[in-house]
Amino acid sequence: MSQPPLFAVVGHPNKGKSSVVATLSQNDAIAIALEPGTTREHHTYPLSIDGETLYTLVDTPGFQRPRQVLAWLEAHSLSASDRAETVAAFVQQHRDDPRFHDECELLTPLINGAGIIYVVDGSVPYSAAHESEMTILRWTGQPSLALINSIGTDDHSDTWQAALGQYFQVVRKFNAVTAPFNQHLSLLKAFGQLEPAWESVLERAVMYLSEQRAQRRHQAARLIATALEDMMAWQERRTLTTGQPADAERDALAGQLRQAWYRHQRRREQALRLAIEALYQHHRVQRQEAELEWHSDHDLFSEDSRQAWGVSRKYLAGAGFGAGALGGAGLDAVTLGSSLGTGALIGGLVGAAGSYFYGDRLTLPVMRLGPLRDGLQTARFGPVQDSQFGYVVLGRAVDHWWHISCRNHAGRDTLNLAPADSHWLETLAPEHRQQIHKALQRCRKQKPLGSDQRHRLALAVEAALEAYSHWRLNPG
Amino acid sequence: MTEHPLTRLLAFDDQVRRDRRQAPAFLHRRDRRFGLDTEACDDDTLVNQWLTHLRRFSPGSQQNAGGRDRRLQRWDRIGLAFMAAGVLLGITTMLGLLYYDGSGRINVTVLLAFLALQLLLALATAVQSLLGWRPWGWLVNRSAGADTSVLQHLHPQLLARAAQGGGLAFTLAGLATLLVLVVVQDLAFGWSTTLAAGAESYHRLVQTLAIPWQALWPAAVPDANLVASTRFFRAAPTSAVTAVRWGDWWPFLTMAWLCYGVLPRALLRWLAGWHLRHQARQRLYHHPGLTALRYRMETPVLETGNPDADASSAPSLDTRGELQPYPDSPVVIRWAGAGGEPLPLDFADNGQRQVFEAGGGATLAQDRLALRQAAAVLALAEQPSAIVLTRAWEPPTGELEDFLSEAREQWPTDTLVALVPLATDPSRPPEPQQLAQWLRFSQRQHQARLQVSRYDAQPPARAWSNGGAT
Numbered sequence: 005m006s007q008p009p010l011f012a013v014v015g016h017p018n019k020g021k022s023s024v025v026a027t028l029s030q031n032d033a034i035a036i037a038l039e040p041g042t043t044r045e046h047h048t049y050p051l052s053i054d055g056e057t058l059y060t061l062v063d064t065p066g067f068q069r070p071r072q073v074l075a076w077l078e079a080h081s082l083s084a085s086d087r088a089e090t091v092a093a094f095v096q097q098h099r100d101d102p103r104f105h106d107e108c109e110l111l112t113p114l115i116n117g118a119g120i121i122y123v124v125d126g127s128v129p130y131s132a133a134h135e136s137e138m139t140i141l142r143w144t145g146q147p148s149l150a151l152i153n154s155i156g157t158d159d160h161s162d163t164w165q166a167a168l169g170q171y172f173q174v175v176r177k178f179n180a181v182t183a184p185f186n187q188h189l190s191l192l193k194a195f196g197q198l199e200p201a202w203e204s205v206l207e208r209a210v211m212y213l214s215e216q217r218a219q220r221r222h223q224a225a226r227l228i229a230t231a232l233e234d235m236m237a238w239q240e241r242r243t244l245t246t247g248q249p250a251d252a253e254r255d256a257l258a259g260q261l262r263q264a265w266y267r268h269q270r271r272r273e274q275a276l277r278l279a280i281e282a283l284y285q286h287h288r289v290q291r292q293e294a295e296l297e298w299h300s301d302h303d304l305f306s307e308d309s310r311q312a313w314g315v316s317r318k319y320l321a322g323a324g325f326g327a328g329a330l331g332g333a334g335l336d337a338v339t340l341g342s343s344l345g346t347g348a349l350i351g352g353l354v355g356a357a358g359s360y361f362y363g364d365r366l367t368l369p370v371m372r373l374g375p376l377r378d379g380l381q382t383a384r385f386g387p388v389q390d391s392q393f394g395y396v397v398l399g400r401a402v403d404h405w406w407h408i409s410c411r412n413h414a415g416r417d418t419l420n421l422a423p424a425d426s427h428w429l430e431t432l433a434p435e436h437r438q439q440i441h442k443a444l445q446r447c448r449k450q451k452p453l454g455s456d457q458r459h460r461l462a463l464a465v466e467a468a469l470e471a472y473s474h475w476r477l478n479p480g
Numbered sequence: 481m482t483e484h485p486l487t488r489l490l491a492f493d494d495q496v497r498r499d500r501r502q503a504p505a506f507l508h509r510r511d512r513r514f515g516l517d518t519e520a521c522d523d524d525t526l527v528n529q530w531l532t533h534l535r536r537f538s539p540g541s542q543q544n545a546g547g548r549d550r551r552l553q554r555w556d557r558i559g560l561a562f563m564a565a566g567v568l569l570g571i572t573t574m575l576g577l578l579y580y581d582g583s584g585r586i587n588v589t590v591l592l593a594f595l596a597l598q599l600l601l602a603l604a605t606a607v608q609s610l611l612g613w614r615p616w617g618w619l620v621n622r623s624a625g626a627d628t629s630v631l632q633h634l635h636p637q638l639l640a641r642a643a644q645g646g647g648l649a650f651t652l653a654g655l656a657t658l659l660v661l662v663v664v665q666d667l668a669f670g671w672s673t674t675l676a677a678g679a680e681s682y683h684r685l686v687q688t689l690a691i692p693w694q695a696l697w698p699a700a701v702p703d704a705n706l707v708a709s710t711r712f713f714r715a716a717p718t719s720a721v722t723a724v725r726w727g728d729w730w731p732f733l734t735m736a737w738l739c740y741g742v743l744p745r746a747l748l749r750w751l752a753g754w755h756l757r758h759q760a761r762q763r764l765y766h767h768p769g770l771t772a773l774r775y776r777m778e779t780p781v782l783e784t785g786n787p788d789a790d791a792s793s794a795p796s797l798d799t800r801g802e803l804q805p806y807p808d809s810p811v812v813i814r815w816a817g818a819g820g821e822p823l824p825l826d827f828a829d830n831g832q833r834q835v836f837e838a839g840g841g842a843t844l845a846q847d848r849l850a851l852r853q854a855a856a857v858l859a860l861a862e863q864p865s866a867i868v869l870t871r872a873w874e875p876p877t878g879e880l881e882d883f884l885s886e887a888r889e890q891w892p893t894d895t896l897v898a899l900v901p902l903a904t905d906p907s908r909p910p911e912p913q914q915l916a917q918w919l920r921f922s923q924r925q926h927q928a929r930l931q932v933s934r935y936d937a938q939p940p941a942r943a944w945s946n947g948g949a950t
Contacts, residue, residue: 018875018917030784053780054512068878075844103878128873129904133816133840156873158904212782219779223504226768283504285784454633455766 008057009202010118011195012046014110014141016134017066019125020153023180023414025049025063028188030285032413034063046109051209058209059195059202062118064110070136073107077143087143091115111144119198120148122172127156130163138171147198149174151191173198180414185217220283221409225466227283228401229443229458231276232465236394236447238272240265240385244373258371261385273397277404284408293404293421391444398440398465399429402472409473431471432464439464483528485760486634489767490549492527493630495534496769505783508776515777523765530773551631555638562646570653578661585670585712588729592689595740602647606748609640609755630763637756644749651741658737662730669729670712679708686732693735700731801919806898806933809833811854811866815880816840818869819902824937827869827900839879847883855890865896867933872901872910876921884925898933907937 013021026034029049050060067073073094081090092115098104114120120141124134141148150168152161152175161177168175174194178187189210196206240261281289374382400421407419429437443453443461453461483491499507514533521529548556577594580586608615614636631638661667671682683704687694690701706728764770812827816839819827829835834857836850858864866887870880884897901918903910918932 016874017877049784052783054516055781066875066877069882071844071879072882103882106878125873128871131816131840131871131874133874135841212780215779216782219775452632455763455768458768 006201007117008050009059009195009199009205010062010113010116011059011121012062012064012110012113012118013121013123014064014114015066015123016125016137017068019066019123020155020180020414021066021123022063024121024123024151024153024178025061026414027180027183027412028191029061030413032286032288032415034413036414036416044106044109046113053208053212058205058212061121062113064113065106067110067137067140068106069104070107070140073104074136074140077140081143088115088145091140091144111140114141114144114146118146119195119202120144120146120172121195122148122150122168123153124150124164124168125156126152126154126161126164126177127158129160130167134167138168142171148172149176149194149198152177153180181412183412184410189213221469222462222466223283224280224405224409225469226462227276227279228398228405228469229462229465231272231401232394232397233443233447233453233458233461235269235272235397236391236444237387237450237452238265238268239387239450240268242383244381244383245379254371254373257383258385261371261383265385273400276401280401280405280408284411285413286408286411289408289411290418291404291421292418293400387448387450389448391441391448394440394444394447395429398468402465402468405469406472406476429468429471431475432468436464436467440468485524485757485764486552487549488524488527488531489630489760489764490551491531492764492767492769495531496767496772499769505781508779508781511773511776512779512781518777523770524761526774527764527770555642558639559642559645562642563649566646566649567653570650571657573650574654574657574661578658578665578667580665580667585668585672585710588669588671588686588710588733589673591733592736595736598647598651599740599744602644602744602748605640605643605647606751609636609752612636614639630767633763634756634759637752637759641749641752641756644745644752648742648745648749651737651745655734655737655742658730658734662727662734667727667730669727669733670710671707672712679704679711682711683707689736689740690732692739697731697735700735702729702732799916799919799923801923801932803915803919803934804898804931806867806900806935807865807896809865809867809896809898810861811836811857813838813850813854813866813868815868815870815883816842816874818871819906823869824902824906824935826935827867838883848886851883851887851890854887855892858891858895861892863896864892864894865898866891867898867900870899870901870918872903872914872918875917881921881925884927884930888927894929896929896931897927898931900933900935902935906935909934909936 013025015021022034022036025047026032026036029051031049034047034049044065046062046064048060048062050057052058076094077087077090080093081087091111094104095108095111095115099108101108122138122141148171150172152164152168154161154177165175165177174197176191176194178191183191192206192210192213196203242257242261244257277291277293281287371383371385374384403421407421411419439460443457443464446453446457511530514530518526518529573594577591578586616639673682683702686702686707694701710729806826810833812823812829812833812835814823814827814835814837817837822828823835827833827835834853836854838847838850842850854866858866868880868884870876887895887897899918899922901910901915903914915932915934922930922932
């Protein structure tokens with residue numbers, strides 16, 4: 005069996021080599037820093053299917069002394085036919101020389117047959133200083149591709165493209181931080197075109213990655229549906245041993261139960277966030293998001309608030325929920341996040357919940373005391389009796405999912421779940437809205453969902469994910 | 481291994497619940513491994529093989545595999561309680577129905593009506609189970625509150641099975657009691673009704689009821705004479721002729737109890753068991769965990785990661801050094817073409833200041849020449865200093881390090897070297913993070929006379945002395 009293709013990502017220091025590898029290998033554990041020389045050794049990142057490696061990406065250090073290396077090569081080569089051997093001889097001779105440590109590290113995969121992925125920064129001007137690097141790479145005789153990875157905002161990619169075209173078989177633009185997933189696949193296909201033997205294996209890799217992508221969305225929908233079910237049906241209980249509490253005690257107990265209920269809901273939502281991030285192999289995301297929190301004297305979803313955000317009762321009635329959904333709803337719940345202001349918060353909720361705030365006040369859960377039995381009494385808080393809570397949770401979860409699913413693993417910025425004041429759920433098909441609504445209604449009545457209902461809810465949530473993606477990509 | 485579908489369902493559901501705590505990637509690897517080693521099969525076999533496979537490597541879970549599930553033991557006890565109650569009720573009910581103190585007769589019509597009622601209840605239980613209705617749910621929830629949701633969904637079938645078992649015990653006990661009483665007592669049966677029914681129509685009724693056994697036991701089919709002679713009225717005197725035949729009803733009643741009491745109950749008990757198994761299988765087939773398992777088994781495991789996680793070992797970006805004003809130097813080295821054309825006036829060649837090219841597209845020989853020429857100029861200066869213009873956006877490389885090292889050897893020892901990173905538009909100051917990498921580079925060189933300066937085309941104020949920074 006032939007060796008799986010190897011692709012060495014090489015280039016000048018600090019031009020985004022590690023970013024490209026992190027994005028293509030979906031690995032956010034790769035160190036990416038603005039400091040040149042962050043990568044001192046080469047690291048391999050194989051893509052394997054059932055243990056079979058399809059291809060391997062190699063992250064390498066940048067060139068430190070390319071002119072000296074080229075001078076050595078030119079001094080030790082007799083003709084064009086011995087250039088690859090001369091490069092190998094250079095590595096052999098300087099393996100223990102600390103001055104050429106980085107060059108040896110980056111050239112070693114190449115003399116072992118790796119394809120060349122040469123990364124440059126298209127946001128800075130082209131310079132002839134890179135020509136010695138490109139010449140060395142050409143000396144290795146390996147199939148090569150150049151990537152123009154724009155780190156900054158300026159665009160010099162045209163001059164880069166013209167220059168790189170003289171040295172490399174294929175030149176592509178690829179922003180490691182912002183490139184959408186289909187560009188990742190397109191780039192992998194381009195890798196396969198460097199060598200006929202690599203084409204089929206890269207095609208397979210692309211197919212598997214596409215399937216994985218689709219499956220991840222499916223799994224994300226299931227995770228969100230499960231969290232919705234849990235949060236809508238959650239009830240905080242406390243068994244009392246002292247009989248009927250006095251009014252003051254009762255208020256204190258209600259407060260305790262309410263806090264415990266909120267705490268649980270926040271934790272459950274955080275667990276969902278982490279599960280979605282883990283599903284997409286994001287383990288180091290710094291997130292900024294308004295927390296779910298109720299504030300009993302803060303009626304953000306009053307009629308005035310609703311009008312301020314331009315959502316009419318008529319629209320909500322037409323959104324597909326019917327009269328049954330309209331009774332006594334509204335949101336008295338607000339997320340007062342750590343650093344976000346109330347205005348942003350309203351936007352966050354409105355945007356996240358889509359248009360599903362439709363009444364005057366949200367029916368807050370209240371504490372209920374059960375009958376006294378054998379000297380014991382059970383106090384219960386929840387579940388929330390307004391399914392709008394579910395839409396808030398759903399909206400926030402869908403928004404988070406979208407950001408995570410579109411986030412490249414080279415991204416290191418804080419994920420700011422900014423508000424979006426539009427009604428993306430409008431685009432969701434009525435049958436999916438009904439499925440979601442039915443499930444939420446059932447949950448709030450603490451009726452467990454059957455397998456079929458759970459399945460249908462997950463399908464409806466998946467449709468919501470798709471609708472949100474579509475809305476994000478085609479706003480307006 | 482042949483397991484009751486319910487046991488299999490519970491074991492599978494338990495495993496799926498345990499798996500929720502595991503990482504999806506691990507589950508995928510584990511089940512893909514199993515899937516690669518397993519041939520295609522139906523769902524029952526698949527689940528059996530999968531559970532066996534997992535138990536093989538987790539000896540601790542064998543207790544669950546071998547013994548009866550604790551949750552099912554509770555239902556076994558409920559079933560036994562129903563049966564015990566059925567036996568007791570069957571005996572007492574039959575004793576009540578056949579109570580005879582010699583003053584009257586046992587009304588066959590009452591017995592037949594009771595059988596009909598009993599049959600109706602049995603059918604109601606069966607229908608309730610088929611519909612999944614749980615009018616007694618609150619009662620079961622109290623006694624079986626710990627049941628998992630998958631078992632809760634089967635409560636109607638479980639309770640129907642227990643109820644039908646109890647009903648069967650009831651009818652069997654009733655039958656046995658009837659036979660015992662027939663043996664040990666002289667029972668007097670008759671029939672009576674307030675309705676205006678004649679003996680002929682009553683005879684037709686009992687003959688219809690006796691159809692199932694008329695070929696098997698003809699004596700258990702009452703003839704018209706028996707029907708006519710055993711009718712009694714509250715006020716009518718009994719005759720000696722009819723009294724002889726009062727006991728002849730027992731074969732009919734025995735067969736009626738057997739056919740319309742015991743047999744339907746036995747059939748419905750079997751049906752309840754079958755329905756429970758069927759429902760358990762259906763629950764298993766539609767279990768979300770089974771779909772997920774099939775997916776994990778059939779989908780290749782795609783891994784893109786590697787164990788090298790160096791994100792946490794990124795170099796420190798602390799910058800302790802500070803920017804210094806650049807000197808008015810007689811030597812300017814333009815590294816890798818920094819500064820573009822034309823150079824800012826502060827660095828342009830003006831007769832008193834000479835500019836040398838090095839690095840980038842220049843050859844190594846040109847670098848060496850620049851060093852030599854600069855050395856010659858610096859040798860004449862009182863306070864020698866040199867400015868090295870660099871491109872701020874490019875990181876400092878080993879080549880510049882080598883160049884500075886050689887400069888240190890060739891230039892006067894007290895030469896101040898100022899690195900001046902320039903932005904792509906030299907009239908603008910470079911970004912702070914770009915300057916920071918040059919400051920860190922300068923620190924790494926450990927050279928006292930090496931500094932980093934910022935060029936700003938419109939500085940607020942500048943105070944220089946020839947050859948040294950203020």
